[in-house]
Amino acid sequence: MSKRIEVRDLDVYYGKFKAVEGITLNIEPRSVTAFIGPSGCGKSTFIRTLNRMHEVIPGAWVDGEVLIDGSNLYEAGVDPVLVRRQVGMVFQRPNPFPTMSIRENVLAGVKLNNKRLSKSDADDLVERSLKGANLWNEVKDRLEKPGSGISGGQQQRLCIARAIAVQPDVLLMDEPCSALDPISTLAIEDLIEELKTEYTIVIVTHNMQQASRVSDRTAFFNIAGTGQPGKLIEYDDTSTIFSNPSEQSTEDYVSGKFG
Numbered sequence: 001m002s003k004r005i006e007v008r009d010l011d012v013y014y015g016k017f018k019a020v021e022g023i024t025l026n027i028e029p030r031s032v033t034a035f036i037g038p039s040g041c042g043k044s045t046f047i048r049t050l051n052r053m054h055e056v057i058p059g060a061w062v063d064g065e066v067l068i069d070g071s072n073l074y075e076a077g078v079d080p081v082l083v084r085r086q087v088g089m090v091f092q093r094p095n096p097f098p099t100m101s102i103r104e105n106v107l108a109g110v111k112l113n114n115k116r117l118s119k120s121d122a123d124d125l126v127e128r129s130l131k132g133a134n135l136w137n138e139v140k141d142r143l144e145k146p147g148s149g150i151s152g153g154q155q156q157r158l159c160i161a162r163a164i165a166v167q168p169d170v171l172l173m174d175e176p177c178s179a180l181d182p183i184s185t186l187a188i189e190d191l192i193e194e195l196k197t198e199y200t201i202v203i204v205t206h207n208m209q210q211a212s213r214v215s216d217r218t219a220f221f222n223i224a225g226t227g228q229p230g231k232l233i234e235y236d237d238t239s240t241i242f243s244n245p246s247e248q249s250t251e252d253y254v255s256g257k258f259g
Contacts, residue, residue, distance in 0.1 A: 002029040002200050003069045003086075003169040005050065010064030011229075012045055012054060019045045021229035023064070025219060032192060032201045034211035034238065037221035038259040042230025043204045044174050046221070050202065051087035051172060052080040068170065085113060087170040088163035093179045094155035096147030096162075102139050105147040105158055106130060109166040125165055133161035134191050153184025157191065164195075171195065173203040177210065189214050208254055212242050220250045 005027040012020035020042035027033045035043040048054040049062050052073060066073045073083050096105045106126045110117065117125065126143065130136040135157040139150065147158055156176060163171060173192075177185040192201060192214050205211050211218055218241040220234045234241065234250045245251045253259045 002198060004029050005170065005200060005202075006065075006067040006070075007050075008065040008067070010046075010049065010062060010066065012042065012049055012062050013060065014057065015059040018229045020049075021231055023232050025232060025235050027200060027202060027217075029200050030196055030198070031216040032196050032203060032214050034215035034218045035202065035204045035221060036206070036208065036211050036218060037230070037233075037253065038223070039206075040230070041221040041223040043221050045230070047172050047174055047202060047204050048089075050170070051089055052083045053089060055080060081113075085109075085166050086168055087172060088166065088168035090156070090159050090163055090171065090173045090176050092175040094152055094159055096155050096158050098146065098148040100147055101144045102130075102147045102150070102158060103143040106161050106165050109162055113166060129161040129165040130158075132164050132195070133157040134187065134194070135161055151184070153180050153187055156180060156184070156188060160188075160191065160195075164199075168199070170200045170202070173201065175204050175206065178206065185210070208242075208256075212238060218242070220245070220247075220253060222249055222253070 007023050007025050010023040011018055023046060035047060037043055045054065050066060054060050054062065062074060068086065097108060100108060103126050106129050107122055127136060130139065135154060138154060177188050180188065189210065195201060203214065215238045217236065218238045219232055220241060221230050222233045223230045234245055234247045241250060242254050
């Protein structure tokens with residue numbers, strides 16, 4: 001598991017509107033990369049191109065390449081469903097399936113992929129995934145209870161367990177802590193640190209302290225004005241971005257002058 005991502009000259013569109021322009025960057029395996037920048041600069045739009053979730057929106061399309069270990073996700077004939085199995089996604093708000101138990105939530109993605117498991121294999125996968133999400137000890141005695149009946153922080157970790165149950169190579173996280181309290185946020189950040197030993201992780205965050213705490217490299221996005229496409233301004237080691245950026249706009253953003 002864990003793969004290298006290469007993005008080459010990527011433009012992202014909603015119909016005729018160009019939302020993101022000219023993105024080129026490499027993301028290394030077993031690392032955490034943070035996307036930062038003001039609202040509306042294309043961070044969430046761009047992260048969704050890394051597993052072809054962007055195309056779910058009617059009229060949305062991309063021009064350019066996204067390669068995972070050298071294979072272009074946008075090549076003709078590539079199945080987006082298989083891409084999303086390889087590149088998992090955790091969203092801004094915890095979204096466990098409300099009618100499903102905790103156990104059923106973990107197995108939901110696996111069953112969606114028509115994978116048949118014996119009860120013992122399913123039990124093992126549930127335990128392994130919940131342990132991987134640091135949730136097993138908190139819910140092991142109530143696996144048949146609704147997934148929506150646990151706290152927000154636990155629900156987000158349940159969603160991470162659901163994502164890793166299908167054994168992806170890459171985990172995308174779009175502001176995974178924005179709806180959580182500080183203690184739950186810390187639990188997710190600790191989990192990200194553990195998960196990067198096995199996965200390539202990309203996280204969108206508006207929290208500068210979080211980006212500096214959890215990421216190895218940081219990409220700063222910005223926008224010239226309303227109606228203009230978002231652009232990648234600077235991409236470097238996180239310590240460099242926060243202490244010695246090469247672009248004035250990066251320094252202005254991380255120091256809190258705007259955004």
